[in-house]
Amino acid sequence: MKFYSRRFIKPEHLNPANSLFGGQLLSWIDEEAAIFAGCQMKSPRNVTKLISEVNFMTPARQGDVIEFGLALVSVGSSSITIACQVRNKVTLAPIVSIDKMVFVHVNEQGEPAPHGIRVNAA
Numbered sequence: 445m446k447f448y449s450r451r452f453i454k455p456e457h458l459n460p461a462n463s464l465f466g467g468q469l470l471s472w473i474d475e476e477a478a479i480f481a482g483c484q485m486k487s488p489r490n491v492t493k494l495i496s497e498v499n500f501m502t503p504a505r506q507g508d509v510i511e512f513g514l515a516l517v518s519v520g521s522s523s524i525t526i527a528c529q530v531r532n533k534v535t536l537a538p539i540v541s542i543d544k545m546v547f548v549h550v551n552e553q554g555e556p557a558p559h560g561i562r563v564n565a566a
């Protein structure tokens with residue numbers, strides 16, 4: 445798995461327990477994974493179809509730097525499946541793990557359309 449973007453955890457990202465708000469993290473993950481999917485498909489026109497179980501493993505705190513890891517798991521005709529891990533950049537403590545995020549390439553009408561990725565192209 446390759447790690448891409450990094451983010452600082454700031455006060456506005458915290459929940460009442462003073463750790464990173466889960467919804468904020470999911471929003472970042474969805475954006476990171478959609479960009480990754482677009483790079484694989486060589487088209488930004490894709491939508492999130494499915495996110496499997498999300499395992500919040502350790503909390504991130506204010507001042508932490510976190511980084512987002514993404515890997516291509518499988519390739520279909522219009523869809524691709526991506527795995528995601530988020531970890532603390534310094535300690536490498538795992539923050540979130542998601543085994544399966546499915547993105548579907550769509551046409552201008554929003555219908556599934558072949559993305560044209562070859563199986564071994566990633």
Ligand SMILES: CC(=O)SCCNC(=O)CCNC(=O)[C@H](O)C(C)(C)COP(=O)(O)OP(=O)(O)OC[C@H]1O[C@@H](n2cnc3c(N)ncnc32)[C@H](O)[C@@H]1OP(=O)(O)O
Pocket residue numbers: 474478490491492493494519520521522523524546548550554555556
């Ligand atoms: C980045 C974002 O945040 S996007 C915003 C959030 N996402 C959305 O609003 C998407 C809303 N959903 C949709 O528009 C539609 O469900 C679509 C276009 C994604 C898919 O439409 P469907 O009619 O379900 O498509 P269809 O049944 O033909 O399946 C398309 C592909 O998705 C896959 N797929 C569909 N359902 C699932 C599922 N539950 N799990 C895994 N893969 C699935 C299919 O296997 C197929 O893949 P393939 O072409 O590689 O074989």
